[in-house]
Amino acid sequence: xxxxxxxxxxxxxxxxxxxxxxxxxxxxxxxxxxxxxxxxxxxxxxxxxxxxxxxxxxxxxxxxxxxxxxxxxxxxxxxxxxxxxxxxxxxxxxxxxxxxxxxxxxxxxxxxxxxxxxxxxxxxxxxxxxxxxxxxxxxxxxxxxxxxxxxxxxxxxxxxxxxxxxxxxxxxxxxxxxxxxxxxxxxxxxxxxxxxxxxxxxxxxxxxxxxxxxxxxxxxxxxxxxx
Amino acid sequence: xxxxxxxxxxxxxxxxxxxxxxxxxxxxxxxxxxxxxxxxxxxxxxxxxxxxxxxxxxxxxxxxxxxxxxxxxxxxxxxxxxxxxxxxxxxxxxxxxxxxxxxxxxxxxxxxxxxxxxxxxxxxxxxxxxxxxxxxxxxxxxxxxxxxxxxxxxxxxxxxxxxxxxxxxxxxxxxxxxxxxxxxxxxxxxxxxxxxxxxxxxxxxxxxxxxxxxxxxxxxxxxxxxxxxxxxxxxxxxxxxxxxxxxxxxxxxxxxxxxxxxxxxxxxxxxxxxxxxxxxxxxxxxxxxxxxxxxxxxxxxxxx
Numbered sequence: 319x320x321x322x323x324x325x326x327x328x329x330x331x332x333x334x335x336x337x338x339x340x341x342x343x344x345x346x347x348x349x350x351x352x353x354x355x356x357x358x359x360x361x362x363x364x365x366x367x368x369x370x371x372x373x374x375x376x377x378x379x380x381x382x383x384x385x386x387x388x389x390x391x392x393x394x395x396x397x398x399x400x401x402x403x404x405x406x407x408x409x410x411x412x413x414x415x416x417x418x419x420x421x422x423x424x425x426x427x428x429x430x431x432x433x434x435x436x437x438x439x440x441x442x443x444x445x446x447x448x449x450x451x452x453x454x455x456x457x458x459x460x461x462x463x464x465x466x467x468x469x470x471x472x473x474x475x476x477x478x479x480x481x482x483x484x485x486x487x488x489x490x491x492x493x494x495x496x497x498x499x500x501x502x503x504x505x506x507x508x509x510x511x512x513x514x515x516x517x518x519x520x521x522x523x524x525x526x527x528x529x530x531x532x533x534x535x536x537x538x539x540x541x542x543x544x545x
Numbered sequence: 546x547x548x549x550x551x552x553x554x555x556x557x558x559x560x561x562x563x564x565x566x567x568x569x570x571x572x573x574x575x576x577x578x579x580x581x582x583x584x585x586x587x588x589x590x591x592x593x594x595x596x597x598x599x600x601x602x603x604x605x606x607x608x609x610x611x612x613x614x615x616x617x618x619x620x621x622x623x624x625x626x627x628x629x630x631x632x633x634x635x636x637x638x639x640x641x642x643x644x645x646x647x648x649x650x651x652x653x654x655x656x657x658x659x660x661x662x663x664x665x666x667x668x669x670x671x672x673x674x675x676x677x678x679x680x681x682x683x684x685x686x687x688x689x690x691x692x693x694x695x696x697x698x699x700x701x702x703x704x705x706x707x708x709x710x711x712x713x714x715x716x717x718x719x720x721x722x723x724x725x726x727x728x729x730x731x732x733x734x735x736x737x738x739x740x741x742x743x744x745x746x747x748x749x750x751x752x753x754x755x756x757x758x759x760x761x762x763x764x765x766x767x768x769x770x771x772x773x774x775x776x777x778x779x780x781x782x783x784x785x786x787x788x789x790x791x792x793x794x795x796x797x798x799x800x801x802x803x804x805x806x807x808x809x810x811x812x813x814x815x816x817x818x819x820x821x822x823x824x825x826x827x828x829x830x831x832x833x834x835x836x837x838x839x840x841x842x843x844x845x846x847x848x849x
Contacts, residue, residue, distance in 0.1 A: 359789075375639065375640055375641045376639055376640045377639030377640070377641065378639060388639060389639065392639045392640040393640065394640045403640065477788070477794050477795065479705075479795070481705045481706075481707075484639055484641055485639065485641070485675060485704075486639075486641050486642075486643060486675060486676055486704070487641070487705060488579075488610070488705055488753075488755075489705050489755070490838075491786055491787075491788050491794045491795060491838070492788060492789070493788045493790075493792060493794065513707040513708075515708075515709065517794070517795060518761070520761065520784075521757070521784040521786075521793065521794055521795050521796050522757060522760060522761040522796070523709060523756075523757060523760075526707065526708040526709055
């Protein structure tokens with residue numbers, strides 16, 4: 319994620335939200351598709367459902383000298399109806415982008431402005447909270463794998479790896495069908511494209527790509543292709 | 546090379562007192578496995594059951610993607626008798642912090658005996674790893690008793706990132722680290738009599754590199770080129786990752802081991818391979834659902 323994205327999110331939130339208010343959750347709410355709570359792809363991460371024993375992950379970053387800097391220590395505590403995160407702001411008066419990861423394909427975003435240098439505690443943005451104006455959560459998406467970036471030749475049974483948006487994350491691997499299509503239920507479309515790595519059916523690296531919205535198929539699903 | 550040397554020396558063995566220099570002094574059965582958020586979620590008991598089963602035939606298990614520093618199984622099932630646990634903490638960013646862990650035979654009957662030293666590894670260059678590898682110096686002795694050998698065991702879980710370049714860069718940085726470990730001349734704290742590493746200590750990496758060692762045409766992946774140019778070898782390059790239905794996917798789990806330059810640092814590594822999918826073969830969905838999205842890898846290591 320580039321620092322411009324952090325700035326853009328912070329900018330949007332500055333306009334949309336009163337500053338200096340600890341937020342229950344910030345940004346636009348999307349009606350969370352049913353697929354996101356029942357059978358979301360990747361919700362078996364660790365063997366547990368989306369709202370089960372598995373802990374979500376939160377990362378917090380800010381911009382310093384035009385570089386994204388991650389807050390080194392963030393704690394996560396379960397509450398009666400979700401999670402609280404806590405961190406000590408390295409720089410007071412700065413805006414911080416909070417990224418909550420529920421599945422490799424479902425992240426929520428929020429921005430906060432801690433007013434002091436003390437411990438800042440707030441509820442984790444629940445699944446379906448999107449702050450980036452051009453991002454959305456769709457009930458299902460199809461990613462078309464091809465033999466190369468920009469190619470229209472399908473890659474049958476190829477592998478697609480996508481990683482959650484936090485440092486240290488590991489990729490989640492899916493295999494395409496005979497037509498090179500990968501179906502994902504509950505998918506966050508990022509405005510800058512969703513990064514992924516494509517491999518051949520025998521498990522060898524093929525290429526890295528950014529997948530972006532291309533068209534809607536006959537079933538009404540968003541189709542993403544490598545650009 | 547060892548076999549050739551041993552054959553030549555066999556002609557004069559009758560008059561020699563010392564064994565061939567490349568004879569194996571200690572044999573270790575080693576497993577490396579990424580246990581997918583080990584210690585979180587509701588599948589800890591199944592993971593622990595698999596670890597205990599593996600420990601029956603294994604001297605050292607290198608574990609990646611551990612989410613707690615304490616051994617998660619201690620609250621679930623008894624640890625294999627005679628095995629000890631050593632975590633290592635690489636720095637994390639945000640709420641996500643992964644540890645490494647080593648489960649090793651210390652006094653387990655029928656196993657090699659490993660004693661962990663407190664020798665600090667050489668300092669890593671800053672900002673070369675997102676998640677620095679964890680190196681531990683062990684003194685390994687044969688199961689039957691007798692003199693042991695020092696060996697560095699290194700746990701690795703490379704970053705992912707968005708593109709392949711940083712993964713390759715981390716593998717190259719790991720090679721530089723391995724060279725440092727091998728050539729260390731540090732004193733071993735607590736050794737009796739005092740022992741100073743001789744600059745040729747064998748090194749064994751095990752882990753999830755998020756990178757294949759060789760391409761489809763057999764050429765070495767650029768990420769592993771520094772290893773291969775500096776007398777390190779790597780294996781296996783099998784498909785070890787699993788898709789959600791339990792089918793094999795990527796080639797990410799490898800051992801990397803020193804093969805020189807001095808004979809004392811040359812490990813022999815036999816039949817490195819992925820662990821079988823228990824109990825009924827592929828698709829390996831029970832393992833994928835209850836244990837990990839990686840099958841582990843196993844090898845038998847001979848320390849000269």
